[in-house]
Amino acid sequence: MEFNKGRRGESWLPYDLRSLQLAAIEYVVNRQGFEGGVARPLAEEEISQLAARMVPTDHREMHRTVAALVMSWLLNEEESDAGFSYAYSDTAQSRPVTRSYAVELLREREMADSSLLVKATAGAINLLIGALDIDVADAQKAEERMLDEYISAGRFGDAAQLARRARYRSIQYAETIQAMLEIAQHDLTRVDWAGDVMEEISSAQAHISGRLEDEGRMRYRLDEMRSEIDEPERLRTVIELVDLIDDCHRRHTLLHSKLMKSADVFLAEQVRQRFQPPPSLVIVSMNREVLHPVLRISSSQALKVASSFLTSLIGPHPPEILHLSHLVNDLLQPRREFGEEEREAPILDLTQEERVRFSPATLARTRSTFVGVDQRPERLSVLFARARALASSEEKAEVLELVRLGALWAFAPDPGPMSRDGLLPGRALSVDDGTPLDDPDFGGSDLLVGSFEELAHVD
Amino acid sequence: MSTNPDVESAAQLVAFGVQSRLLAGQDEDYRSLLSRYRTDLDFRQLVDSIATGLGLRVTAANELGLFFWADPYGPFAYTLASWRRERGAGTFEDRILHGLAIVAIAAYFYPQASDLETERHRQATAAQVEQFLRAACTEIAKESDDPEIEREEWEQAASLYLRQKEVAATSDGRRPQKGTQSVISRAFDLLVEQGLVRKREEGNLVVYQPNERMRLQIAGVAAHEAYQALALIRRGQEVGA
Numbered sequence: 138m139e140f141n142k143g144r145r146g147e148s149w150l151p152y153d154l155r156s157l158q159l160a161a162i163e164y165v166v167n168r169q170g171f172e173g174g175v176a177r178p179l180a181e182e183e184i185s186q187l188a189a190r191m192v193p194t195d196h197r198e199m200h201r202t203v204a205a206l207v208m209s210w211l212l213n214e215e216e217s218d219a220g221f222s223y224a225y226s227d228t229a230q231s232r233p234v235t236r237s238y239a240v241e242l243l244r245e246r247e248m249a250d251s252s253l254l255v256k257a258t259a260g261a262i263n264l265l266i267g268a269l270d271i272d273v274a275d276a277q278k279a280e281e282r283m284l285d286e287y288i289s290a291g292r293f294g295d296a297a298q299l300a301r302r303a304r305y306r307s308i309q310y311a312e313t314i315q316a317m318l319e320i321a322q323h324d325l326t327r328v329d330w331a332g333d334v335m336e337e338i339s340s341a342q343a344h345i346s347g348r349l350e351d352e353g354r355m356r357y358r359l360d361e362m363r364s365e366i367d368e369p370e371r372l373r374t375v376i377e378l379v380d381l382i383d384d385c386h387r388r389h390t391l392l393h394s395k396l397m398k399s400a401d402v403f404l405a406e407q408v409r410q411r412f413q414p415p416p417s418l419v420i421v422s423m424n425r426e427v428l429h430p431v432l433r434i435s436s437s438q439a440l441k442v443a444s445s446f447l448t449s450l451i452g453p454h455p456p457e458i459l460h461l462s463h464l465v466n467d468l469l470q471p472r473r474e475f476g477e478e479e480r481e482a483p484i485l486d487l488t489q490e491e492r493v494r495f496s497p498a499t500l501a502r503t504r505s506t507f508v509g510v511d512q513r514p515e516r517l518s519v520l521f522a523r524a525r526a527l528a529s530s531e532e533k534a535e536v537l538e539l540v541r542l543g544a545l546w547a548f549a550p551d552p553g554p555m556s557r558d559g560l561l562p563g564r565a566l567s568v569d570d571g572t573p574l575d576d577p578d579f580g581g582s583d584l585l586v587g588s589f590e591e592l593a594h595v596d
Numbered sequence: 597m598s599t600n601p602d603v604e605s606a607a608q609l610v611a612f613g614v615q616s617r618l619l620a621g622q623d624e625d626y627r628s629l630l631s632r633y634r635t636d637l638d639f640r641q642l643v644d645s646i647a648t649g650l651g652l653r654v655t656a657a658n659e660l661g662l663f664f665w666a667d668p669y670g671p672f673a674y675t676l677a678s679w680r681r682e683r684g685a686g687t688f689e690d691r692i693l694h695g696l697a698i699v700a701i702a703a704y705f706y707p708q709a710s711d712l713e714t715e716r717h718r719q720a721t722a723a724q725v726e727q728f729l730r731a732a733c734t735e736i737a738k739e740s741d742d743p744e745i746e747r748e749e750w751e752q753a754a755s756l757y758l759r760q761k762e763v764a765a766t767s768d769g770r771r772p773q774k775g776t777q778s779v780i781s782r783a784f785d786l787l788v789e790q791g792l793v794r795k796r797e798e799g800n801l802v803v804y805q806p807n808e809r810m811r812l813q814i815a816g817v818a819a820h821e822a823y824q825a826l827a828l829i830r831r832g833q834e835v836g837a
Contacts, residue, residue, distance in 0.1 A: 178798075209719070251622065420709045421820060422708050423711075431753060432752070436750070438829050440688075441825065443696060444675055447698050449666075449818040451674040452664050452665060453613070454672055455615065
């Protein structure tokens with residue numbers, strides 16, 4: 138991809154696509170585990186911001202295009218590049234043969250709550266650590282031992298680096314086990330329960346118990362050290378290390394509970410699948426074996442095939458429930474034809490005589506309430522307090538209402554009067570981090586109002 | 597009136613399954629009934645029997661939910677005719693185009709047989725699917741030199757499609773209602789409505805992504821149904837010739 142970017146045009150040259158790809162994988166891996174992954178638009182936003190830092194121009198559209206391409210490439214969606222692969226020489230033959238090895242790096246999965254998340258594969262995590270084909274458990278143990286030594290020797294920078302790698306290992310372990318469980322749920326015959334699976338589970342269990350012990354010990358030592366250190370730089374590294382180790386600890390506990398359940402999953406699936414004949418999978422190529430033949434036959438026959446495809450694709454469609462109000466509306470509606478040009482009501486220009494609801498003074502008060510949020514995010518409760526202090530008693534109600542509207546608008550900003558009047562500083566955003574609002578006049582969440590750059594990543 | 601709690605639970609699970617936009621993750625009861633279905637053989641038989649009586653067949657049961665195939669003559673079937681009733685698809689030509697659009701969308705998302713084997717959420721826009729379908733039609737039109745056919749029922753589907761404009765311009769520059777691209781957008785909208793596809797707007801670009809339900813329905817039954825229907829037509833032609 139990096140090699141071919143020149144083909145896409147001049148403007149692509151300054152972007153280092155390879156490091157953008159690595160950054161994308163890293164971003165996804167770091168959000169994997171508890172959250173399960175990251176939504177694609179968020180990942181694209183992150184990469185496009187990185188691209189913007191890489192190539193400081195105003196072409197936001199271009200940054201976005203680059204980010205979208207990087208993601209679709211990592212997800213193996215680009216037809217022409219035939220997936221993410223690298224070439225290697227196979228010297229086992231009489232003559233060396235160059236082969237390409239295709240790796241799936243990121244994949245999108247639908248969660249049970251219907252959200253769609255991007256996850257990194259074990260291969261991607263390997264790429265991040267810079268090592269291929271190393272047994273996860275062994276590599277992790279070796280790294281933990283090093284980490285222990287670094288901490289004892291006070292080499293915190295190195296230790297932090299290693300702790301980060303250890304965390305990637307933990308995530309990788311969880312993914313390997315999860316993948317095995319998923320295969321087993323679909324088809325038990327594809328996994329070797331008594332051999333590979335039992336072996337993997339017991340080695341993972343031993344691994345976790347060792348890990349939990351080590352992490353506890355390291356955590357204890359770091360806490361001891363923290364009280365002795367007074368250089369701010371070193372103290373920061375130590376705190377970062379503590380956070381990393383805590384995160385590893387949480388991930389291991391999660392993996393542990395997954396392992397405890399895995400035996401039940403396997404047994405239940407065994408009962409379930411024993412009585413089931415193996416599915417007769419006649420999977421068809423939709424393009425060559427369905428679409429093309431349908432286009433070849435006559436229109437009336439194509440209609441029959443397409444109809445039966447539609448019916449089985451959509452599946453059950455519960456009959457609409459009849460409401461009297463709908464019925465009357467439906468009966469009064471004229472029959473619509475496809476392709477018929479819809480008549481649109483002439484758009485009346487309603488903006489000419491704008492009703493002035495808020496006085497210029499009120500607007501000015503509101504504006505000064507919001508001053509500075511682009512530098513430092515503020516809670517809505519703080520903004521209310523500020524507005525109450527700024528506004529005179531007769532305009533107080535209106536200013537508060539406008540502050541409330543402004544914060545709500547920033548929750549999902551769209552162009553309109555709000556942005557036109559410039560009530561909030563440019564690129565404002567508000568997020569809900571779950572804190573409830575404690576206010577005599579208003580209820581709901583205590584939103585954080587700030588700049589897009591600061592808050593786009595707050596979940 | 598006394599009820600049988602097992603039958604009631606089984607029927608409740610069927611009721612959850614026929615709601616095309618509901619997933620097990622969104623409902624506690626759905627989740628627990630589903631896990632009972634996956635582990636309790638008697639319960640499973642009960643659910644399957646109730647479904648069969650209603651003209652349904654289970655195509656997949658996984659952690660996302662219970663998925664059905666609906667008998668085209670049963671009460672739950674959704675057909676091109678139902679779509680026409682709801683939206684009012686006029687001419688024969690319109691119906692063909694909408695049918696082709698649905699097949700093309702499926703083929704764009706999952707072109708190879710192997711694409712149907714594992715979860716995949718490839719993105720698409722209406723314009724991309726339009727180009728994909730048009731390219732397939734062009735390829736087919738090249739290989740057969742059909743004599744001019746008077747009646748459109750006998751015209752090859754590919755050439756009928758190629759006669760259509762991609763985007764029909766409107767005199768006053770409004771969003772066009774005609775043209776194959778808007779046919780494909782409407783087909784996407786139907787799939788979104790039925791919980792098979794999700795829609796995302798990026799600026800003024802509309803991007804569609806298939807849900808796992810779409811893959812399960814195609815791999816489980818729809819692809820096979822279409823293949824069978826095609827085989828039947830082919831056999832009929834051989835006999836007729």
